[in-house]
Amino acid sequence: MEKIIAKLGLGSCGIAAGAGEVWTELQKVINDNSLPIRLEKTACIGMCFEEPVLELSGEGKPKIMLGKVTAADVQNVLDGYLNDKLEYNNIILHEHQEAVHNELIANQKRIVLRNCGVIDPESLEDYEAQGGYQALRKALQMQPMQIIDEVKASGLRGRGGAGFSTGMKWQFAHNAKNDKKYVVCNADEGDPGAFMDRSTLEGDPHAIIEGMIIGAYAMGADEGYLYVRAEYPMAIKHLKKALADAETKGYLGKNIMGTGFNCELHIKEGAGAFVCGEETALMQSIEGKRGMPTIRPPFPAESGLWGKPTNINNVETWANIPWIITNGAKAFRKFGTEKSPGTKVFALAGKIVNSGLIEVPMGMPLHDVIYKVGGGIKNGKKFKGVQLGGPSGGCVPAHLLDTTVDYDSITKTGAIMGSGGMVVMDEDSCMVDIARFFLNFTQNESCGKCTFCRIGTRRMLEILTRITEGKGEMEDIDKLEQLAVNIIKGSLCGLGQTAPNPVLTTLKYFRDEYIAHIVDKKCPAHSCTALLKYEVNPETCVGCTACARKCPVGCISGAVKQVHTIDQNKCIKCGACYAACKFNAITKE
Amino acid sequence: MSNSRADLDAILSRYKGRHGALIPLLQDVQNLEGYLRQDTMKYVSEQTGVPAAEIFGVATFYSMFRLKPQGKYVIRVCKGTACHVSGANGILNAIRENLKLNGTDDTTEDALFTVMEVACLGCCSLAPVIMIGDQTFGKLTPDTVPAVLKKFSA
Structure with missing residues (x-):
């Protein structure tokens, strides 16, 4: 009988959705019944909302993928x-x-995610079978210059957010004269609402490593660091295994593939500081210090880690290189x-x-990303805006949905690609x-070096909090705009320079x-608790006492059986009555 | 304590002479003792020659380092954007209420749980999400919180 392959996604999101139990059940059912099925694991295919995802394929059979599989489904499905x-x-x-x-x-084109959800990320052989390490x-x-010219010709721009030409950056590091140079992978993905790098690190660690080795060779570096958030334990585990396997196979270490080229890569775990995603702060952190940004110039390409020329690229940028x-x-x-x-990888959430x-x-319009690929808005609700670029970015409103996703068009809206x-x-x-929410985040994460970022973001947060509590005044808007300009001017690094963006775009x-919050003391979205008012509608209340x-x-x-009333002076606006009422007799204004 | 000192020395010798090792060293020390004790940081300073002020500076800069003892299980409540718009505040309140934490307390009296807020756990599609130890729980509602916590209660 032909071999059937059952492949289960065991990325972080899969496991959180219960894939671990499905895996155990698959093993059990296959073994107990001696089924002619080979069980394989992979990482995230990207359809996190359908996890756990099981793929079935085999000679003479259609390749199909099943979503939301539970342990109870396993026997019937197989x-x-x-x-x-089926x-x-x-x-x-x-x-x-x-x-x-x-x-x-x-509607997708997968270059960076080419192997994610396809291969077993812990298997070097799987990666090699997809053409892995052939680019190296x-x-x-x-x-080396030929490689840099090719990267330049590709037009690849830094996927960490700023969008600087990767080839140019490589050339600066290449041109720097020094006996010691470093390459660094920035995997300190800290933007709330972003998990592209986690999935790539978990799903295809070798692609990033291969990119880094190629980069090191092109720039004349022989050592490198992968700076990974400690909140990503599975990513770190897969990377560790990948580095060890690559070294055993001779892709990493001394005399790579017999060419005499040496390259060593280490993992550095972050310790929880958003500002370390900024490249100069990241290097301070690798050196074991407080991760505070430093003045540029000198740029890392001239003087980076321990004063040596250093090139830093983000996970997605490195993963593009082998392709x-x-x-x-x-x-x-x-x-x-x-x-x-x-292409660009996005985390839709x-x-x-x-x-x-x-x-x-x-170049795909935002509209297509959200409606064609993203499937539209949950529960038939109305689209209001899409937040791009995390705390450094901004909200793009509905009337700008024909904006295409590319660095320059998105920047024009006031948001950033991020x-x-x-x-x-x-x-x-x-x-x-x-x-x-974003100001609260940046205010917490500001390292405190620059006065405007340290104190200015706090003042902005206070004003915004005041407005959401219904205590704002019209001149607060002017104050916000004034503070924003000064924080942008008075901050050294990207964190401060972009912190006001979410306020400016909204x-x-x-x-x-x-204005509704300030003048009418109302929250149009009925979201700001302090501005809500719960009342009983006497016409629909049946007096069931549930509330x-x-x-x-x-x-x-x-x-x-009598109409109820809410004492507004005592009400803490928790919404418990609203949720409890089965007769829609509680109104929220 | 004497056992712990030997373990501490083992960590120190592992990182001896490696540049930029302060952060992983402190992470190992924290894993050993549960948090960074003041006398331990002094001892690390004496043994490594790194000024105590610098060690304290690093320990207070990064959110992962703790200067107070923590519970057996650390509950990380995600406050990322996706979780925020999906009701993370309600989850946090439900957890704190269930564990009877008052004011600014973050650790339960029986030292079983420590609750902390984190920026983003990267499981946005499962929002709202929490992590207890290294297990992730997603798509929570205030009503499902007690059952999750119960799995860890003795």
């Missing part, structure tokens, strides 16, 4: 697939038939736009149907609260919400 009589209510991909997510995959083999036969070397700059330029070639990881060609976090907001999200596109029993402060009174 038997059904073996007998060509019945399952959530087939998400089907090679030959219509399935819910065929379009989701068809090719690169080592090229002259570019293998397929060439021209092939890369087939995707994306003139000024932003290639928030009020969107298909939350997960996607990779699309640059590292790829895309958090979708619906009518229930209050934009003033979102701005306050003021630009959602000013009416600010009174749920109220934690006992502020609802009324006899059985």
Whole structure:
């Protein structure tokens, strides 16, 4: 009988959704019944909202993918697939038939995520079977400048957010004269709402390592660091194994592939500081110090780690490199736009149907990303805005949804491309609260070196908090705008220079919400608790007492079968009554 | 304590002479003792020659280092954007209420749980998310919190 392969996604999100139990059950069912099935594991395919995801394939059988698989489904699913009589209510991909997510995959182009959810990330052989380390083999036969020229020709721009030309950056490090140079992978993914790097690190660690070795060779470095957030234990585990395997196989270490080129890579675990995503702070942290940014120039390419020339690229940038070397700059330029070639990985989250990881060609309109790939807004609600670039970015409103995803178009809206976090907001999200949320974040994470960033963000946060509590005044808006300008001017690093962006973009596109909070003392999204008012509608209240029993402060009174009332002076606006009422008799204003 | 001193010395000798090792060294020390004790930081300073002020500076800069003892299980409540818009505040309140934590307390009286807020756990599609130890729990509601906590209660 032919071999069937059952492949289960065991990335962080899969495991959080219960894939561990499904794995145990698969092993048990296959062993107990001696089924002719080979069980394989992989990482995240990107459809996090469908986890646990099981893929079944085999000679003469269609390749299909099942979503939301539970341990209880395993026996039926395997038997059904073996007998060509599979019945399952959530087939998400089907090679030959219509399935819910065929379009989701068809609209993507996977370069960075080429192996994610396909290979076992802990298997070097799997990576090699996909052409892994062939780019390194090719690169080592090229002259360093040839490699840099190819990267330049590809037009690849830094995927960490700023979008600087990767080839140019490499050339600066290449040109620096020194006997010791370093390459660094910035995997300190700290933007709240972003998990692109985690999935790539977990799902295809060798691609990043291969990119770094190629870069080290091109720039004349022989040592490197991967700076990874400690909050990503699985990423660190997979990287450690990948480094050890690559070294055993001779792709890393001394005399790589017999060419005499040496390269050593180490993992540095971050210790929890958002500012360390800034390159000069990151280097301070690798050196074991407080991660505070330093003045540039000197740029890291001249004087970086321990005063040596250093090149820092982000995870996604490094993962693009092997593909570019293998397929060439021209092939890369087939995707994306003139000024932003290639693809971009986005983490879709928030009020969107298909939350997960996607990779699309640059130049796709935001509208298509959200509605075609993302499947639209959850629960049929109305789209309000999409937050791009995390705390350094901004909110793009509905009327700008035809903006294409490329560095320059997004910058024009006042947001930034950023590292790829895309958090979708619906009518229930209050934009003033979102701005306050981000300022709270940057204010916490400011390292304190620059006065405007340290104190200015605190003042902005106080003003925003005041507004969300209904205590704001119209001149607060002017104060916010003034502070924003000064913080941008008076800060040394990207954290401070971009911290006001969420406030500036929400003021630009959602000013009416600010005014509603300040003048009418109302939150149009019904999200700011202090501005809410819960009342009983006497026409629909049947006096069932459900709300009174749920109220934690006992502020609802009324006899059985009589209309109830809420004592507004005592009400803490927790919403328990609203949730408890089965007759829609509690109104929220 | 004497046992612990020997373990501490083992950590110190492991990092001896390696540049930039202060952060991983302190991480190991914290794993050994549960938090960074003042006398331990002094001892590390004496043994490594790194000024105590610098060690304290690093220990207070990074959110991962703790200067107070922590509970057996650390609950990390994600306060990332996706979790925020999906109701992370309600989850945090439900946890604190369930564990009977008052004011600014972050550790339960029986030292079983320590609750902390973290920026983003990177599981945004499962928002709202918490991590207890190294296990992740997603798509929580205030009502499902007690059952999750119960798994860890003795």
